[in-house]
Amino acid sequence: MLKFAANLSMLFTELPFLQRFAAAAEAGFRAVEFLFPYDYPAEEIKRQLDAHQLQLVLFNTPPGDTAAGEWGVAALPGREAEARRDIDQALAYARALECPSLHVMAGVVTPALNAEQCRETFLANVGYAADRAAELGVNIMLEALSPQVRPNYLFSSQWQTLALCDAVQRPNVYVQLDLFHAQLVDGNLTNLITTLNARIGHVQIASVPDRHEPDRGETDYPWLFNALREVNYRGYIAAEYHPANGTLPGLGWVKPWL
Numbered sequence: 342m343l344k345f346a347a348n349l350s351m352l353f354t355e356l357p358f359l360q361r362f363a364a365a366a367e368a369g370f371r372a373v374e375f376l377f378p379y380d381y382p383a384e385e386i387k388r389q390l391d392a393h394q395l396q397l398v399l400f401n402t403p404p405g406d407t408a409a410g411e412w413g414v415a416a417l418p419g420r421e422a423e424a425r426r427d428i429d430q431a432l433a434y435a436r437a438l439e440c441p442s443l444h445v446m447a448g449v450v451t452p453a454l455n456a457e458q459c460r461e462t463f464l465a466n467v468g469y470a471a472d473r474a475a476e477l478g479v480n481i482m483l484e485a486l487s488p489q490v491r492p493n494y495l496f497s498s499q500w501q502t503l504a505l506c507d508a509v510q511r512p513n514v515y516v517q518l519d520l521f522h523a524q525l526v527d528g529n530l531t532n533l534i535t536t537l538n539a540r541i542g543h544v545q546i547a548s549v550p551d552r553h554e555p556d557r558g559e560t561d562y563p564w565l566f567n568a569l570r571e572v573n574y575r576g577y578i579a580a581e582y583h584p585a586n587g588t589l590p591g592l593g594w595v596k597p598w599l
């Protein structure tokens with residue numbers, strides 16, 4: 342049975358963040374994810390999860406200075422101490438929120454940076470994260486981001502994600518397969534699912550190219566859900582899209598799965 346989660350950074354944004362948990366549960370979701378919890382004490386988020394019997398399944402390490410165009414610091418040479426403080430902080434939240442997976446964000450490689458050095462820095466920081474996370478039973482996710490959404494992010498292809506997972510040599514580091522980015526960059530999604538298979542730790546979905554509900558656009562999600570079922574995928578599939586006309590009217594696609 343496939344399991345679905347609502348991304349509360351993109352869905353239910355009609356409501357303030359802490360009210361989105363109730364709305365997701367009311368809509369039938371039993372699991373949620375979001376980008377960042379850091380504006381709120383962990384206890385406040387935990388209260389929402391418990392009150393609405395929701396499982397938190399994923400969130401991200403802090404993004405760095407977003408106003409300056411940063412999107413993660415784990416791949417930025419010279420920022421190792423900050424990256425590791427961020428990882429420690431994220432893992433403290435993961436523990437408090439009983440969240441099984443943490444996405445370690447790499448960062449944008451500006452022209453002033455050396456890409457190979459960024460990759461090495463990322464691998465070292467992911468190794469650090471994986472070792473700390475293993476003590477808590479948490480898995481680390483690495484996510485390729487398409488240049489259309491995040492230009493010059495350290496990696497954009499699922500094959501680069503797989504190579505990074507291989508290179509870090511830790512059993513608790515997985516591919517976070519966002520099928521929206523994957524279609525934009527790699528295509529051939531059925532092959533990606535069957536080849537990556539056991540290396541897939543988390544899946545996210547949205548229509549392509551508009552990043553709306555996964556019931557439109559160029560990707561056939563019922564087909565891909567079936568492909569995930571056939572490889573015995575046991576993780577979550579998170580709805581990470583911008584609703585085209587409000588969250589609730591667009592949830593028809595997920596109703597049969599909740």
Ligand SMILES: O=C(O)[C@@H](O)C(=O)CO
Binds near residue numbers: 376401522
């Ligand atoms: O696809 C995305 O944008 C997100 O999953 C994310 O974590 C960071 O950009």
Ligand SMILES: [Mg+2]
Binds near residue numbers: 484519545581
């Ligand atoms: Mg994503």
